[in-house]
Amino acid sequence: MAAMQAESRIGALWQQRMDALREYDVVRDGNVFGAGLAGSCVLSSEYDKARALLDRLVARYDGVAFDTLFPGREIQNDGGSCIVLESRHPLPATALDPGRLSREMLCDLTLVRRVGEVSERRLKARGYRTIVDLTEHPKFRYAARQVLERLARADPADMMDLVGSRHAKSHPFALGTAGSFEPEDYVFLDIETLGLFSRPIILFGVGTIEHGRLIVRQYLLRDICEEAAALSATAEQCSGRRPALVTFNGKAFDLPYVQDRLAYYGLGAISRIPHFDVLHFSRRRWKGQFASCRLSTLESTVLGVARADDVPGQMVPEFYETYLRTQNCGPLVPIVDHNRQDVVSLASLFFYLLGETCGCR
Numbered sequence: 001m002a003a004m005q006a007e008s009r010i011g012a013l014w015q016q017r018m019d020a021l022r023e024y025d026v027v028r029d030g031n032v033f034g035a036g037l038a039g040s041c042v043l044s045s046e047y048d049k050a051r052a053l054l055d056r057l058v059a060r061y062d063g064v065a066f067d068t069l070f071p072g073r074e075i076q077n078d079g080g081s082c083i084v085l086e087s088r089h090p091l092p093a094t095a096l097d098p099g100r101l102s103r104e105m106l107c108d109l110t111l112v113r114r115v116g117e118v119s120e121r122r123l124k125a126r127g128y129r130t131i132v133d134l135t136e137h138p139k140f141r142y143a144a145r146q147v148l149e150r151l152a153r154a155d156p157a158d159m160m161d162l163v164g165s166r167h168a169k170s171h172p173f174a175l176g177t178a179g180s181f182e183p184e185d186y187v188f189l190d191i192e193t194l195g196l197f198s199r200p201i202i203l204f205g206v207g208t209i210e211h212g213r214l215i216v217r218q219y220l221l222r223d224i225c226e227e228a229a230a231l232s233a234t235a236e237q238c239s240g241r242r243p244a245l246v247t248f249n250g251k252a253f254d255l256p257y258v259q260d261r262l263a264y265y266g267l268g269a270i271s272r273i274p275h276f277d278v279l280h281f282s283r284r285r286w287k288g289q290f291a292s293c294r295l296s297t298l299e300s301t302v303l304g305v306a307r308a309d310d311v312p313g314q315m316v317p318e319f320y321e322t323y324l325r326t327q328n329c330g331p332l333v334p335i336v337d338h339n340r341q342d343v344v345s346l347a348s349l350f351f352y353l354l355g356e357t358c359g360c361r
Helices: 002-018 032-037 044-060 100-106 117-125 141-153 156-166 172-180 224-237 250-264 278-286 295-301 313-326 332-358
Strands: 025-027 041-043 073-077 080-090 186-193 201-210 213-220 244-247 275-277
Touching: 025 044, 041 044, 041 313, 044 313, 044 332, 073 224, 080 224, 080 332, 100 141, 100 172, 100 332, 141 156, 156 172, 172 275, 172 278, 172 332, 186 250, 186 313, 186 332, 201 224, 201 250, 201 332, 213 224, 213 332, 224 250, 244 250, 244 278, 244 332, 250 275, 275 278, 278 295, 278 332, 295 332, 313 332
Parallel strands: 025 041, 186 244, 244 275
Antiparallel strands: 073 080, 080 213, 186 201, 201 213
């Protein structure tokens, strides 16, 4: 009973604090200098549009019951209870060539310790075209054999470590190791929070592939006190037989944030698993081609996705605070829609890049 009362107080305190803890600045459209100085900013046109959307949502959904608008199912676990919303989405057809990555890696002599780009050019000019050839080299044969043994094991985590030790983390070979996983192993994660650090996560979007379709499960907090339950459910999704985590800027934001909140509740941590951050691969692939490599930019230019009535991520706390204060669930609609589309676009972009790296030619 005492624990429930404590959770209720925590929720009430966060509701009181949110309006005073805004973490962004509103800058005039075209004010490049102001936008550059602001740690997090929203253009005035986006801000005005979002505030008008919030007013419309409150008016439209006045008196509409939560269960009517969000017909999910309630789940119970060690963290308590929350609701989960499920949706199904088609996946782009991506035919992978299992041998393509191996063939290309065998031709990369710099995977062998002490072989740099200059040495590689010299070695290839002398007839050492592959790592197999290097096993006959008097200086590099032992190191080459070690690389071949690691490649033969085809362990994705070990291959990622090998590539990471010789190349940038965004190298196509690092992404190509994802082709070693079964589609059912991928876990696509995106979160919506009440701030940039150490504040509650109010929505967890988790995508998995089942029978050739993307299943998006969204763990939504009806109140702040349900965060522990949603955290537990999300952590469980990341502990499958052989999970591979896929995020967009998740190495810097989503995963550390989730780990921090798990620790806050004493719920342990998500174990170390292979993690493919699509932002890093996107920057390498499209750097200089587009104004930015934000997910919203890439989904419109690369995937052809256009969003309507979207809410800037920085303003999610205001929409959620309005929901808590008024018990009008309308402000949650664009948050849920935004998160769902993030997961779908993340999966689509991941397979797009994976197809370029190790797809059939």
